[in-house]
Amino acid sequence: xxxxxxxxxxxxxxxxxxxxxxxxxxxxxxxxxxxxxxxxxxxxxxxxxxxxxxxxxxxxxxxxxxxxxxxxxxxxxxxxxxxxxxxxxxxxxxxxxxxxxxxxxxxxxxxxxxxxxxxxxxxxxxxxxxxxxxxxxxxxxxxxxxxxxxxxxxxxxxxxxxxxxxxxxxxxxxxxxxxxxxxxxxxxxxxxxxxxxxxxxxxxxxxxxxxxxxxxxxxxxxxxxxxxxxxxxxxxxxxxxxxxxxxxxxxxxxxxxxxxxxxxxxxxxxxxxxxxxxxxxxxxxxxxxxxxxxxxxxxxxxxxxxxxxxxxxxxxxxxxxxxxxxxxxxxxxxxxxxxxxxxxxxxxxxxxxxxxxxxxxxxxxxxxxx
Amino acid sequence: xxxxxxxxxxxxxxxxxxxxxxxxxxxxxxxxxxxxxxxxxxxxxxxxxxxxxxxxxxxxxxxxxxxxxxxxxxxxxxxxxxxxxxxxxxxxxxxxxxxxxxxxxxxxxxxxxxxxxxxxxxxxxxxxxxxxxxxxxxxxxxxxxxxxxxxxxxxxxxxxxxxxxxxxxxxxxxxxxxxxxxxxxxxxxxxxxxxxxxx
Numbered sequence: 001x002x003x004x005x006x007x008x009x010x011x012x013x014x015x016x017x018x019x020x021x022x023x024x025x026x027x028x029x030x031x032x033x034x035x036x037x038x039x040x041x042x043x044x045x046x047x048x049x050x051x052x053x054x055x056x057x058x059x060x061x062x063x064x065x066x067x068x069x070x071x072x073x074x075x076x077x078x079x080x081x082x083x084x085x086x087x088x089x090x091x092x093x094x095x096x097x098x099x100x101x102x103x104x105x106x107x108x109x110x111x112x113x114x115x116x117x118x119x120x121x122x123x124x125x126x127x128x129x130x131x132x133x134x135x136x137x138x139x140x141x142x143x144x145x146x147x148x149x150x151x152x153x154x155x156x157x158x159x160x161x162x163x164x165x166x167x168x169x170x171x172x173x174x175x176x177x178x179x180x181x182x183x184x185x186x187x188x189x190x191x192x193x194x195x196x197x198x199x200x201x202x203x204x205x206x207x208x209x210x211x212x213x214x215x216x217x218x219x220x221x222x223x224x225x226x227x228x229x230x231x232x233x234x235x236x237x238x239x240x241x242x243x244x245x246x247x248x249x250x251x252x253x254x255x256x257x258x259x260x261x262x263x264x265x266x267x268x269x270x271x272x273x274x275x276x277x278x279x280x281x282x283x284x285x286x287x288x289x290x291x292x293x294x295x296x297x298x299x300x301x302x303x304x305x306x307x308x309x310x311x312x313x314x315x316x317x318x319x320x321x322x323x324x325x326x327x328x329x330x331x332x333x334x335x336x337x338x339x340x341x342x343x344x345x346x347x348x349x350x351x352x353x354x355x356x357x358x359x360x361x362x363x364x365x366x367x368x369x370x
Numbered sequence: 371x372x373x374x375x376x377x378x379x380x381x382x383x384x385x386x387x388x389x390x391x392x393x394x395x396x397x398x399x400x401x402x403x404x405x406x407x408x409x410x411x412x413x414x415x416x417x418x419x420x421x422x423x424x425x426x427x428x429x430x431x432x433x434x435x436x437x438x439x440x441x442x443x444x445x446x447x448x449x450x451x452x453x454x455x456x457x458x459x460x461x462x463x464x465x466x467x468x469x470x471x472x473x474x475x476x477x478x479x480x481x482x483x484x485x486x487x488x489x490x491x492x493x494x495x496x497x498x499x500x501x502x503x504x505x506x507x508x509x510x511x512x513x514x515x516x517x518x519x520x521x522x523x524x525x526x527x528x529x530x531x532x533x534x535x536x537x538x539x540x541x542x543x544x545x546x547x548x549x550x551x552x553x554x555x556x557x558x559x560x561x562x563x564x565x566x567x568x569x
Contacts, residue, residue: 147560149557177490181525182484
């Protein structure tokens with residue numbers, strides 16, 4: 001996918017913008033709080049039919065205004081012209097259209113502009129609590145297998161039902177004998193989640209290691225391993241989950257919620273022999289987080305017939321110059337990318353096709369190369 | 371919209387309670403009733419009243435019935451020894467329309483859903499237990515919807531009878547007949563491939 005141009009009206013602090021993009025690099029600079037990330041948010045909006053920062057559409061409307069409107073023009077990899085529009089008026093519903101055809105729900109827009117975005121908090125994938133790594137893995141798994149996404153939704157539903165049951169009979173057992181059926185369902189769906197995640201990890205771990213080796217030559221090998229909270233490697237997932245449920249029964253009844261299952265699993269990231277989360281430097285963690293996101297992009301490109309666009313929110317500030325050059329080289333010719341930074345000289349003019357933009361107080365303009 | 375005609379407005383509001391009927395359709399239906407001749411409207415209204423008076427639930431299976439027992443339960447030609455369990459009467463009619471199943475039914479009137487406060491006592495399960503004994507049931511075909519709740523309900527029912535020599539089955543899921551692969555959603559195809567069978 002290549003995005004040729006975007007038009008926005010009253011989106012966040014951007015009153016009005018019409019920008020034409022390069023099919024390769026797009027550098028967006030501007031001081032903090034001027035609207036750089038808002039511009040990325042507008043571009044990324046078409047991937048999910050919502051913002052990556054909030055689920056509330058009201059928050060996207062410019063202060064003092066009543067509505068926002070976004071339009072994207074681009075080309076699919078098969079050469080088809082695409083025009084996407086989305087609009088929202090306070091108190092109303094979000095509406096979207098594809099090539100002039102109204103969508104019955106904005107969710108139908110998902111998949112047209114596949115994208116990978118790296119924002120400030122994504123460093124948590126490398127250094128934060130396990131939830132960030134699970135979300136990363138689940139998102140990647142959903143790109144590979146549509147069945148995984150429905151399994152995941154169903155699993156979450158089972159947990160919610162089961163928790164509600166545990167709360168209702170807190171400490172008083174299970175008078176109507178419902179728990180065993182929900183346990184069995186949890187085991188069934190939980191095993192499917194673990195299987196999907198492990199398969200995904202097998203597929204992406206060598207890809208991530210290769211990419212890390214290219215961008216950080218000579219560094220220790222990056223390894224990704226699934227760390228199951230209730231099962232030893234090689235063990236039978238169903239059996240192990242059944243046993244874990246059995247062992248935590250009393251505790252669960254006292255506490256009123258589910259205490260075992262893949263919602264407690266993690267991905268173990270190691271560099272050589274050292275666990276990244278414990279021993280990695282801030283710079284290493286940041287780089288690994290970027291590598292994982294770029295691996296996601298490679299995986300989407302491999303598995304889907306459409307190249308994702310890559311959006312990187314201020315990633316170069318903590319990477320050294322050589323690494324920056326290698327990341328740029330990796331992006332060139334692979335993806336259309338949108339990269340923000342508070343400093344213009346973060347992007348010395350390279351050989352690649354590029355366009356530069358400056359954001360100042362919500363006004364966006366294309367500027368001449370430096 | 372305000373017509374200054376409160377009775378018409380009320381009628382439109384009632385029509386809107388029906389599934390698939392929005393403002394526009396309700397308005398059309400309302401004006402259509404105004405156009406009907408008096409006798410027909412009277413017949414219509416009486417039929418509406420009678421439907422609630424005369425049709426209740428079958429004492430045996432929970433299906434709709436005019437009288438104590440429904441037509442299917444009192445049909446002597448039905449296959450004995452098997453019961454098909456469904457969530458709602460509407461599901462039963464869909465299965466009936468296939469003509470494939472010749473046994474009797476049992477309607478649960480819901481599925482287990484702790485989040486909505488629906489437990490086993492809220493379903494038509496006690497009756498199911500006694501029927502299995504009284505009617506010498508050998509197979510339970512559980513045709514609840516393939517949702518988390520429907521699946522869990524089928525597991526619950528299977529457990530209810532796990533110490534008895536009763537066969538418990540679920541309808542297979544997969545690619546719909548007569549449809550071309552290109553129109554089947556991705557999850558269904560994945561599931562069908564996973565559950566593939568030898569020929």
